[in-house]
Amino acid sequence: MLESKRLHAFDSLRGVMMLLGIIIHASLTFTVNCRVFHYPLSDVSRSVFYDCLIIIIHSFRMPVFFVMSGYFAMLLLRKKGLKQLILNRLKRIVLPLIIGWLTISAVIKALLMYTIDGVSVDSILHSFLFMKIYIGLPLFHLWFLYHLTIIYILFILLLLLPKAVKNSLAKATDAIISIGEKNLFLMIFLVSIPIFILVTLMRIGTIGTSIGFLPSPLIFITYFVYFIFGIMLFRNQDFILPVLMHRCWLLGGFAILLAIIHTYFIAQYFAHETPLLLLISARSNALLSWAMLFFLIGAFTRFLNTKHKVLDYLSRASYWLYLSHLPVMIFLSSIIIDMPYYHFLKFLFMIITTFASMLLVYHFLIRKTFIGALLNGRK
Numbered sequence: 294m295l296e297s298k299r300l301h302a303f304d305s306l307r308g309v310m311m312l313l314g315i316i317i318h319a320s321l322t323f324t325v326n327c328r329v330f331h332y333p334l335s336d337v338s339r340s341v342f343y344d345c346l347i348i349i350i351h352s353f354r355m356p357v358f359f360v361m362s363g364y365f366a367m368l369l370l371r372k373k374g375l376k377q378l379i380l381n382r383l384k385r386i387v388l389p390l391i392i393g394w395l396t397i398s399a400v401i402k403a404l405l406m407y408t409i410d411g412v413s414v415d416s417i418l419h420s421f422l423f424m425k426i427y428i429g430l431p432l433f434h435l436w437f438l439y440h441l442t443i444i445y446i447l448f449i450l451l452l453l454l455p456k457a458v459k460n461s462l463a464k465a466t467d468a469i470i471s472i473g474e475k476n477l478f479l480m481i482f483l484v485s486i487p488i489f490i491l492v493t494l495m496r497i498g499t500i501g502t503s504i505g506f507l508p509s510p511l512i513f514i515t516y517f518v519y520f521i522f523g524i525m526l527f528r529n530q531d532f533i534l535p536v537l538m539h540r541c542w543l544l545g546g547f548a549i550l551l552a553i554i555h556t557y558f559i560a561q562y563f564a565h566e567t568p569l570l571l572l573i574s575a576r577s578n579a580l581l582s583w584a585m586l587f588f589l590i591g592a593f594t595r596f597l598n599t600k601h602k603v604l605d606y607l608s609r610a611s612y613w614l615y616l617s618h619l620p621v622m623i624f625l626s627s628i629i630i631d632m633p634y635y636h637f638l639k640f641l642f643m644i645i646t647t648f649a650s651m652l653l654v655y656h657f658l659i660r661k662t663f664i665g666a667l668l669n670g671r672k
Protein backbone atom coordinates (compact mmCIF):
# COMPACT_ATOMS: atom_id res chain seq x y z
CA MET A 294 0.00 0.00 0.00
CA LEU A 295 2.78 2.44 0.94
CA GLU A 296 4.60 1.69 -2.32
CA SER A 297 1.42 2.52 -4.27
CA LYS A 298 1.08 5.82 -2.41
CA ARG A 299 4.68 6.73 -3.16
CA LEU A 300 4.04 6.15 -6.85
CA HIS A 301 1.20 8.68 -6.86
CA ALA A 302 3.48 11.19 -5.11
CA PHE A 303 6.32 10.60 -7.55
CA ASP A 304 4.04 10.81 -10.59
CA SER A 305 2.84 14.18 -9.33
CA LEU A 306 6.41 15.31 -8.59
CA ARG A 307 7.59 14.35 -12.06
CA GLY A 308 4.65 16.21 -13.60
CA VAL A 309 5.32 19.36 -11.58
CA MET A 310 8.95 19.35 -12.72
CA MET A 311 7.75 19.20 -16.33
CA LEU A 312 5.42 22.14 -15.80
CA LEU A 313 8.15 24.22 -14.16
CA GLY A 314 9.91 24.07 -17.52
CA ILE A 315 7.13 26.26 -18.92
CA ILE A 316 7.83 28.86 -16.23
CA ILE A 317 11.56 28.81 -17.01
CA HIS A 318 11.00 29.30 -20.72
CA ALA A 319 8.45 32.06 -20.11
CA SER A 320 11.05 33.85 -17.97
CA LEU A 321 13.83 33.81 -20.56
CA THR A 322 12.55 36.78 -22.55
CA PHE A 323 12.60 38.99 -19.47
CA THR A 324 16.05 38.17 -18.05
CA VAL A 325 18.82 40.75 -17.72
CA ASN A 326 21.98 38.62 -17.62
CA CYS A 327 21.11 34.92 -17.59
CA ARG A 328 23.98 32.74 -18.79
CA VAL A 329 22.31 29.40 -18.11
CA PHE A 330 20.24 29.48 -21.29
CA HIS A 331 20.97 31.23 -24.60
CA TYR A 332 17.69 32.76 -25.75
CA PRO A 333 17.53 35.01 -28.82
CA LEU A 334 14.47 37.07 -27.82
CA SER A 335 14.78 39.90 -25.29
CA ASP A 336 11.80 41.94 -24.12
CA VAL A 337 11.87 45.72 -23.76
CA SER A 338 10.70 45.28 -20.14
CA ARG A 339 13.06 43.12 -18.10
CA SER A 340 13.97 42.40 -14.48
CA VAL A 341 16.66 40.53 -12.56
CA PHE A 342 13.79 38.74 -10.81
CA TYR A 343 13.57 36.35 -13.76
CA ASP A 344 17.31 35.63 -13.67
CA CYS A 345 16.93 34.62 -10.02
CA LEU A 346 13.79 32.58 -10.75
CA ILE A 347 15.52 30.63 -13.51
CA ILE A 348 18.68 30.03 -11.46
CA ILE A 349 16.71 28.63 -8.50
CA ILE A 350 14.31 26.45 -10.50
CA HIS A 351 17.06 25.21 -12.81
CA SER A 352 19.16 24.12 -9.84
CA PHE A 353 16.73 21.34 -8.91
CA ARG A 354 14.16 20.80 -11.70
CA MET A 355 16.04 18.47 -14.02
CA PRO A 356 17.97 16.79 -11.17
CA VAL A 357 14.63 15.79 -9.64
CA PHE A 358 13.39 14.61 -13.02
CA PHE A 359 16.42 12.40 -13.65
CA VAL A 360 16.22 10.96 -10.13
CA MET A 361 12.58 10.08 -10.78
CA SER A 362 13.61 8.53 -14.10
CA GLY A 363 16.11 6.28 -12.35
CA TYR A 364 13.52 5.32 -9.75
CA PHE A 365 10.87 4.42 -12.31
CA ALA A 366 13.42 2.54 -14.41
CA MET A 367 14.08 0.22 -11.48
CA LEU A 368 10.37 -0.07 -10.72
CA LEU A 369 9.58 -1.09 -14.29
CA LEU A 370 12.50 -3.49 -14.36
CA ARG A 371 11.38 -5.19 -11.13
CA LYS A 372 7.74 -5.41 -12.17
CA LYS A 373 7.97 -6.33 -15.85
CA GLY A 374 11.55 -7.32 -16.65
CA LEU A 375 14.23 -6.05 -19.02
CA LYS A 376 12.35 -6.70 -22.28
CA GLN A 377 9.31 -4.69 -21.22
CA LEU A 378 11.56 -1.96 -19.86
CA ILE A 379 13.22 -1.60 -23.27
CA LEU A 380 9.90 -1.64 -25.14
CA ASN A 381 8.37 0.88 -22.75
CA ARG A 382 11.28 3.29 -23.02
CA LEU A 383 11.32 3.00 -26.80
CA LYS A 384 7.66 3.97 -26.83
CA ARG A 385 7.69 6.65 -24.13
CA ILE A 386 11.07 8.28 -24.78
CA VAL A 387 12.67 7.38 -28.12
CA LEU A 388 9.56 7.72 -30.31
CA PRO A 389 8.49 11.07 -28.78
CA LEU A 390 12.08 12.25 -29.26
CA ILE A 391 12.14 11.34 -32.95
CA ILE A 392 8.65 12.65 -33.70
CA GLY A 393 9.20 15.78 -31.60
CA TRP A 394 12.50 16.58 -33.33
CA LEU A 395 10.94 16.15 -36.78
CA THR A 396 7.96 18.35 -35.94
CA ILE A 397 8.27 20.55 -32.83
CA SER A 398 11.99 21.33 -33.14
CA ALA A 399 11.54 22.10 -36.84
CA VAL A 400 8.67 24.50 -36.08
CA ILE A 401 10.79 26.22 -33.41
CA LYS A 402 13.62 26.71 -35.89
CA ALA A 403 11.16 28.06 -38.48
CA LEU A 404 9.73 30.54 -35.95
CA LEU A 405 13.21 31.75 -35.02
CA MET A 406 14.15 32.09 -38.69
CA TYR A 407 11.07 34.26 -39.23
CA THR A 408 11.19 36.37 -36.06
CA ILE A 409 14.96 36.75 -35.58
CA ASP A 410 16.50 36.40 -39.02
CA GLY A 411 13.61 37.86 -41.04
CA VAL A 412 13.43 34.89 -43.40
CA SER A 413 10.31 34.98 -45.59
CA VAL A 414 7.47 32.48 -45.21
CA ASP A 415 8.08 31.24 -48.76
CA SER A 416 11.73 30.50 -47.98
CA ILE A 417 10.76 28.68 -44.78
CA LEU A 418 8.18 26.55 -46.63
CA HIS A 419 10.83 25.82 -49.25
CA SER A 420 13.23 24.65 -46.53
CA PHE A 421 10.55 22.29 -45.21
CA LEU A 422 9.70 20.98 -48.67
CA PHE A 423 13.31 20.18 -49.51
CA MET A 424 14.19 19.07 -45.93
CA LYS A 425 16.75 21.84 -45.51
CA ILE A 426 15.13 22.78 -42.20
CA TYR A 427 16.71 19.68 -40.66
CA ILE A 428 20.28 20.67 -41.50
CA GLY A 429 21.91 21.55 -38.18
CA LEU A 430 18.54 21.35 -36.41
CA PRO A 431 19.16 21.25 -32.63
CA LEU A 432 17.08 19.37 -30.10
CA PHE A 433 16.02 22.54 -28.28
CA HIS A 434 13.98 21.59 -25.19
CA LEU A 435 13.86 17.92 -26.24
CA TRP A 436 17.47 17.48 -25.17
CA PHE A 437 16.45 15.67 -21.98
CA LEU A 438 14.84 12.86 -24.00
CA TYR A 439 18.08 12.43 -25.95
CA HIS A 440 20.11 12.34 -22.74
CA LEU A 441 17.67 9.83 -21.25
CA THR A 442 17.96 7.61 -24.31
CA ILE A 443 21.74 7.42 -23.94
CA ILE A 444 21.44 6.95 -20.17
CA TYR A 445 19.05 4.03 -20.64
CA ILE A 446 21.51 2.39 -23.02
CA LEU A 447 24.20 2.69 -20.35
CA PHE A 448 21.76 1.43 -17.72
CA ILE A 449 21.01 -1.67 -19.78
CA LEU A 450 24.74 -2.27 -20.27
CA LEU A 451 25.23 -2.03 -16.50
CA LEU A 452 22.55 -4.68 -16.05
CA LEU A 453 24.61 -7.01 -18.23
CA LEU A 454 27.64 -6.81 -15.93
CA PRO A 455 28.58 -9.92 -13.93
CA LYS A 456 26.48 -10.35 -10.81
CA ALA A 457 29.48 -10.00 -8.49
CA VAL A 458 30.37 -6.63 -10.02
CA LYS A 459 26.77 -5.39 -9.75
CA ASN A 460 26.57 -6.49 -6.12
CA SER A 461 29.79 -4.65 -5.28
CA LEU A 462 28.55 -1.47 -6.93
CA ALA A 463 25.18 -1.77 -5.18
CA LYS A 464 26.81 -2.19 -1.75
CA ALA A 465 29.06 0.82 -2.31
CA THR A 466 26.18 3.10 -3.33
CA ASP A 467 23.81 1.73 -0.67
CA ALA A 468 26.38 2.60 1.98
CA ILE A 469 26.06 6.29 1.03
CA ILE A 470 22.26 6.16 1.32
CA SER A 471 22.45 4.38 4.67
CA ILE A 472 24.29 7.40 6.10
CA GLY A 473 21.12 9.44 5.59
CA GLU A 474 19.25 7.38 8.16
CA LYS A 475 21.61 8.61 10.89
CA ASN A 476 22.88 11.92 9.52
CA LEU A 477 20.84 13.35 6.65
CA PHE A 478 22.97 16.46 6.20
CA LEU A 479 26.15 14.41 5.99
CA MET A 480 24.55 12.42 3.18
CA ILE A 481 23.63 15.64 1.39
CA PHE A 482 27.23 16.83 1.72
CA LEU A 483 28.62 13.56 0.36
CA VAL A 484 26.29 13.17 -2.62
CA SER A 485 26.83 16.83 -3.55
CA ILE A 486 30.59 16.40 -3.96
CA PRO A 487 30.57 14.93 -7.51
CA ILE A 488 28.04 17.56 -8.65
CA PHE A 489 30.20 20.31 -7.13
CA ILE A 490 33.23 19.07 -9.08
CA LEU A 491 31.29 18.76 -12.34
CA VAL A 492 29.62 22.19 -12.01
CA THR A 493 32.96 23.79 -11.19
CA LEU A 494 34.43 22.34 -14.37
CA MET A 495 31.49 23.77 -16.37
CA ARG A 496 32.65 27.23 -15.24
CA ILE A 497 29.20 28.87 -15.14
CA GLY A 498 28.40 28.30 -11.46
CA THR A 499 25.42 26.03 -12.18
CA ILE A 500 24.49 23.08 -14.40
CA GLY A 501 24.75 24.03 -18.05
CA THR A 502 22.51 23.07 -20.96
CA SER A 503 23.34 20.99 -24.02
CA ILE A 504 20.81 20.97 -26.87
CA GLY A 505 22.92 19.39 -29.60
CA PHE A 506 23.30 15.77 -30.67
CA LEU A 507 26.81 15.70 -29.22
CA PRO A 508 26.12 16.19 -25.49
CA SER A 509 28.52 18.03 -23.26
CA PRO A 510 30.31 15.24 -21.32
CA LEU A 511 30.17 17.21 -18.07
CA ILE A 512 26.43 17.88 -18.35
CA PHE A 513 25.69 14.31 -19.38
CA ILE A 514 27.69 12.84 -16.48
CA THR A 515 25.92 15.20 -14.07
CA TYR A 516 22.48 13.95 -15.04
CA PHE A 517 23.71 10.36 -15.11
CA VAL A 518 24.74 10.79 -11.46
CA TYR A 519 21.19 11.87 -10.61
CA PHE A 520 19.75 8.92 -12.55
CA ILE A 521 21.97 6.52 -10.60
CA PHE A 522 20.77 8.09 -7.38
CA GLY A 523 17.20 7.34 -8.48
CA ILE A 524 18.19 3.68 -8.65
CA MET A 525 19.71 3.94 -5.17
CA LEU A 526 16.52 5.61 -3.92
CA PHE A 527 14.42 2.72 -5.20
CA ARG A 528 16.68 0.14 -3.57
CA ASN A 529 16.65 1.92 -0.20
CA GLN A 530 13.23 3.56 -0.18
CA ASP A 531 11.89 1.68 2.83
CA PHE A 532 14.21 3.44 5.27
CA ILE A 533 15.24 6.68 3.51
CA LEU A 534 11.77 7.91 2.51
CA PRO A 535 10.44 7.99 6.10
CA VAL A 536 13.50 10.08 7.04
CA LEU A 537 12.82 12.55 4.22
CA MET A 538 9.11 12.69 5.07
CA HIS A 539 9.82 13.37 8.75
CA ARG A 540 12.40 16.07 8.06
CA CYS A 541 10.89 17.69 4.97
CA TRP A 542 10.27 21.05 6.70
CA LEU A 543 13.85 21.19 7.96
CA LEU A 544 15.06 20.38 4.46
CA GLY A 545 12.79 23.07 3.03
CA GLY A 546 14.24 25.71 5.35
CA PHE A 547 17.76 24.60 4.50
CA ALA A 548 16.94 24.80 0.78
CA ILE A 549 15.56 28.35 1.11
CA LEU A 550 18.75 29.46 2.86
CA LEU A 551 20.87 27.83 0.15
CA ALA A 552 18.74 29.41 -2.59
CA ILE A 553 19.44 32.88 -1.18
CA ILE A 554 23.17 32.16 -0.86
CA HIS A 555 23.45 30.61 -4.32
CA THR A 556 21.50 33.38 -6.06
CA TYR A 557 23.68 36.06 -4.47
CA PHE A 558 27.02 34.43 -5.24
CA ILE A 559 26.21 33.34 -8.78
CA ALA A 560 25.12 36.92 -9.53
CA GLN A 561 28.46 38.08 -8.17
CA TYR A 562 30.24 35.47 -10.28
CA PHE A 563 28.43 36.60 -13.44
CA ALA A 564 29.60 40.14 -12.68
CA HIS A 565 33.23 39.48 -11.67
CA GLU A 566 34.11 35.87 -12.71
CA THR A 567 36.73 35.20 -10.05
CA PRO A 568 37.82 31.63 -9.21
CA LEU A 569 36.65 31.99 -5.61
CA LEU A 570 33.17 33.10 -6.66
CA LEU A 571 33.01 30.19 -9.09
CA LEU A 572 33.83 27.72 -6.33
CA ILE A 573 31.24 29.22 -3.97
CA SER A 574 28.59 29.30 -6.70
CA ALA A 575 29.27 25.70 -7.70
CA ARG A 576 29.28 24.50 -4.09
CA SER A 577 26.05 26.27 -3.18
CA ASN A 578 24.44 25.02 -6.41
CA ALA A 579 25.32 21.41 -5.63
CA LEU A 580 24.02 21.66 -2.07
CA LEU A 581 20.85 23.49 -3.16
CA SER A 582 20.18 20.87 -5.81
CA TRP A 583 20.23 17.99 -3.32
CA ALA A 584 18.49 19.87 -0.50
CA MET A 585 15.58 20.80 -2.79
CA LEU A 586 15.53 17.30 -4.24
CA PHE A 587 15.23 15.67 -0.81
CA PHE A 588 12.73 18.28 0.38
CA LEU A 589 10.45 17.73 -2.61
CA ILE A 590 10.63 13.95 -2.39
CA GLY A 591 9.85 14.08 1.32
CA ALA A 592 7.07 16.68 1.00
CA PHE A 593 5.33 15.03 -1.95
CA THR A 594 5.51 11.60 -0.30
CA ARG A 595 4.17 13.00 2.97
CA PHE A 596 1.39 15.28 1.72
CA LEU A 597 0.50 14.04 -1.78
CA ASN A 598 0.61 10.31 -1.18
CA THR A 599 -2.91 9.52 -2.41
CA LYS A 600 -4.43 9.66 -5.85
CA HIS A 601 -6.01 13.02 -6.62
CA LYS A 602 -8.05 13.53 -9.79
CA VAL A 603 -6.72 16.98 -10.63
CA LEU A 604 -3.07 16.13 -9.91
CA ASP A 605 -3.37 12.84 -11.77
CA TYR A 606 -4.85 14.63 -14.79
CA LEU A 607 -2.18 17.35 -14.78
CA SER A 608 0.66 14.86 -14.29
CA ARG A 609 -0.55 12.94 -17.35
CA ALA A 610 -1.00 16.16 -19.34
CA SER A 611 2.40 17.54 -18.29
CA TYR A 612 4.40 15.50 -20.81
CA TRP A 613 2.38 16.89 -23.72
CA LEU A 614 2.37 20.39 -22.26
CA TYR A 615 6.13 20.43 -21.95
CA LEU A 616 6.78 18.98 -25.41
CA SER A 617 4.40 21.37 -27.16
CA HIS A 618 4.69 24.63 -25.25
CA LEU A 619 7.87 26.20 -26.64
CA PRO A 620 6.67 27.05 -30.19
CA VAL A 621 3.58 28.70 -28.70
CA MET A 622 5.70 30.63 -26.23
CA ILE A 623 8.14 31.85 -28.90
CA PHE A 624 5.22 32.97 -31.07
CA LEU A 625 3.60 34.89 -28.19
CA SER A 626 6.91 36.40 -27.16
CA SER A 627 7.58 37.68 -30.68
CA ILE A 628 4.20 39.48 -30.64
CA ILE A 629 4.47 41.22 -27.26
CA ILE A 630 8.23 41.73 -27.09
CA ASP A 631 8.11 45.44 -28.03
CA MET A 632 4.86 46.31 -26.28
CA PRO A 633 5.40 48.84 -23.46
CA TYR A 634 3.68 46.84 -20.74
CA TYR A 635 4.97 45.77 -17.34
CA HIS A 636 7.08 42.60 -17.63
CA PHE A 637 5.13 40.63 -15.03
CA LEU A 638 1.86 41.15 -16.92
CA LYS A 639 3.51 39.82 -20.08
CA PHE A 640 5.01 36.93 -18.13
CA LEU A 641 1.60 35.92 -16.76
CA PHE A 642 0.02 36.34 -20.18
CA MET A 643 2.53 33.98 -21.78
CA ILE A 644 2.15 31.32 -19.09
CA ILE A 645 -1.66 31.42 -18.89
CA THR A 646 -2.18 31.55 -22.67
CA THR A 647 0.31 28.77 -23.40
CA PHE A 648 -0.90 26.54 -20.58
CA ALA A 649 -4.60 27.02 -21.33
CA SER A 650 -4.31 26.57 -25.11
CA MET A 651 -2.12 23.48 -24.94
CA LEU A 652 -4.25 21.97 -22.16
CA LEU A 653 -7.33 22.35 -24.35
CA VAL A 654 -5.49 20.68 -27.21
CA TYR A 655 -4.50 17.86 -24.87
CA HIS A 656 -8.01 17.37 -23.51
CA PHE A 657 -9.84 17.33 -26.83
CA LEU A 658 -7.25 16.21 -29.39
CA ILE A 659 -4.49 14.30 -27.60
CA ARG A 660 -5.68 12.61 -24.42
CA LYS A 661 -7.71 9.77 -25.98
CA THR A 662 -5.73 9.38 -29.20
CA PHE A 663 -2.68 7.31 -30.10
CA ILE A 664 -0.51 10.29 -29.16
CA GLY A 665 -1.88 10.24 -25.63
CA ALA A 666 -1.29 6.49 -25.48
CA LEU A 667 2.25 7.01 -26.77
CA LEU A 668 3.06 9.61 -24.12
CA ASN A 669 1.23 8.16 -21.13
CA GLY A 670 0.19 4.62 -21.98
CA ARG A 671 -3.34 3.33 -22.02
CA LYS A 672 -5.28 4.20 -18.92
